[in-house]
Amino acid sequence: xxxxxxxxxxxxxxxxxxxxxxxxxxxxxxxxxxxxxxxxxxxxxxxxxxxxxxxxxxxxxxxxxxxxxxxxxxxxxxxxxxxxxxxxxxxxxxxx
Numbered sequence: 303x304x305x306x307x308x309x310x311x312x313x314x315x316x317x318x319x320x321x322x323x324x325x326x327x328x329x330x331x332x333x334x335x336x337x338x339x340x341x342x343x344x345x346x347x348x349x350x351x352x353x354x355x356x357x358x359x360x361x362x363x364x365x366x367x368x369x370x371x372x373x374x375x376x377x378x379x380x381x382x383x384x385x386x387x388x389x390x391x392x393x394x395x396x397x398x
Contacts, residue, residue: 324330
């Protein structure tokens with residue numbers, strides 16, 4: 303069974319494309335819709351929902367980010383830089 307993970311950036315791009323299509327086909331403006339009382343209440347509700355979700359998962363996400371993700375990226379970056387230096391040294395020495 304394959305797992306489908308689009309990622310956060312893919313989701314943002316999909317939302318932007320959907321908004322462009324709505325504007326083109328239906329002349330729908332997000333800014334006008336957000337300016338209405340119903341739009342404001344929807345935005346406030348969504349903000350409260352995300353705030354509640356973040357208050358529950360925020361500490362775990364922050365822990366994983368600080369203790370696992372950033373150190374891992376640091377190690378990968380250091381290895382990548384070492385590999386580039388090694389390649390430059392070999393290129394300067396004429397080793398293929």
